[in-house]
Amino acid sequence: MKKKSLIGAGVLVTLLLVFFLVRQKASSGTNEIVMPVKRGNFKVEIETTGELEAKNSVKILGPTRLREFEIWQVVIQNIVDEGTVVKKGDWVASLDPSTFQTKYSAKQIELEKENAKFIQTQLDTTLVLREARDQLVNLKYAVEEKRIVLEQSKYEPPATIKQAQIDVEKANREYEQARENYKIKQRQNSEKMREQSAVFRKVQDEFNNMTTVMAAFTINAPEPGMVIYTKGWDGKPIKAGSQINMWDPTVATLPDLTKMMSKTYVNEVDVRKVQAGQKVQLGLDAYPDKKLTGVVARVANVGEQRPNSDSKVFEVAVEIDGTDATLRPSMTTSNKIIAKSVDDALYVPLESLHNHADSVTYVYKRNGMKASKQEVVLGDANNNDIIVVTGLAENDEVYLSVPPGMEDATISLLKEMDGKRKKKTDEAQPAPAQNTPTASLSNN
Missing domain, CATH: 1.10.287 (Helix Hairpins)
Structure with missing residues (x-):
């Protein structure tokens, strides 16, 4: 009897080992990734790329009255190098006369x-x-x-x-x-x-x-400062050989470097989330270790088409907090606009969401060794995660991909959503025909 018990135990252990090996192999073959439902502070962030410019600056202008003589464009013959520090009255540029x-x-x-x-x-x-x-x-x-x-x-x-x-x-x-x-x-x-x-x-x-x-074809600096080239209609800096038009004869600017801004653009999908006064976290490509903070100063009311872009974007001006002597105009910034912050929120990765034909949003939830389709009600989202209002609890686990054999499984619907779905279905159905005198006559 003792020998039979040992043999039985060995067979059971062998079967368990084979089961776990097969399961592990199946899991590795389907690349199933499971992520826990997290709870914590959730930030709705909009990430953009911007460019530094001074909040205030003095324009260096060419001749402002050439339109009186029917001259609409003038070519810049020579101009000082960008970044040159000049004094008041110093030569800046010469135009072709x-x-x-x-x-x-x-x-x-x-x-x-x-x-x-x-x-x-x-x-x-x-x-x-x-x-x-x-x-x-x-x-x-x-x-x-x-x-x-x-x-x-x-x-x-x-x-x-x-x-x-x-x-x-x-x-x-x-x-x-x-x-x-x-x-x-x-x-x-x-x-x-x-x-x-x-x-x-x-x-x-x-x-x-x-x-x-x-x-005036010889242009001198109206104030002391650092010369920064202005940009033409194509977004490229004006330099020697470029043309300036007489509607805006600005050749260069003398920025006030004590107060800087980041000019960025937000696509038309996210612009509704951006408002003046929102906090912004900024980074600099030139100084990766430097972290800055700022606030949204203004959001454009009218969209525009940027070069090499198919979608409409809206200009957003971000005012940077404090003063930093290392900041220079035209430096590239990474902007993270904090559109909203929710404390104690449940959230899951965006990759875990799926949609049914009848607009039911669900996830594949892990239940021990099994998986199930669970309906969820969602809230705000950022680039990576989305808030789950109802349907999941903290430390629940969801799949980032579809588990094998679960494509046609039944969705576990939320009871609190049944009433809303029923009301929506009733509104979509046509009202039943009534017996009117006209209908009765036509039937007879």
Whole structure:
């Protein structure tokens, strides 16, 4: 009997070893991974990549009035290296003045012509008025001569005296007419001079303005600071050979490095979760060990299409806490926006979730040596995990893949969800037809 017992025990141990070896082999062949349901602080985080820029900066502008001369774009000939520290008044860049130079030279010639016209009009006016004054003097002498003849004819016959009187009156009349004509000529020539002077001043003012604009093609720093290239419409920094347009003639900026921001973009799916005031954790590619904190300052209301991207994104500005002398514009940042934080939450990996055709969400739950389909009600999610509101308990275990033979298993539904499903089903079904008089007539 003792020998039989030992043999029986050996057979049992052998069977158990074979069972565990087969089970282990089956498990390794299907790569079943089981994860526990965790409880703890759950953060809804949105991870993005951003770029540092100064919160406040002074723009270094090119000529701002070129649109008045129908010049819309200008090429940068030379510019200082990005990152150069300059003082107020230091040279920053030079622009190509060739297109404007042509207009400037034409305006200079026009000014010379108008100046010549002004002088010519002045000389003509002087000559005309001088001739008119000489004529007045001569007519005055003629009046005096006629009066002398009249005085000497007092002993002449009446006809001769009458003729002399008529001659005096005619001379006086000619003199008065000449005086009136002289006044009119004065006014006429004064208006001619006023008109020519206005044209000349207009051209001279335009030339003076163009001279000021010409000087602006050499760009100097308006304030001390570090030169940072501005970016064009394609997102690339403006440099020598680039064009600037006259709607925004910014060549570079002088940022205030004491207060920095990270400009990032959030896709249209996640932007509804982002609000001003949310905390942000930041990292720097240039300094992997450095950790920064910040807060969402603003979220754009309108989306945009970024280069090399098919989806719409919304610009988000993150203001960085404190001051750090190592921060520089255009440094790449990794931003982790904490959209929501839930204390004492149950959560599972996103990979453990499955959906049924009737919109039931479930997981494969481990029950000892077996598995079952368990319906779950979900809450907020982040990039890796999702909150389970109902359906699982702490330390329950879920499969990340479908266990063998469980594809067609029955789902264990939650009782508290039955009422909602029934209501939803009833709303989806059409209402039964009623016996109306019209229906009765048609049936008969």
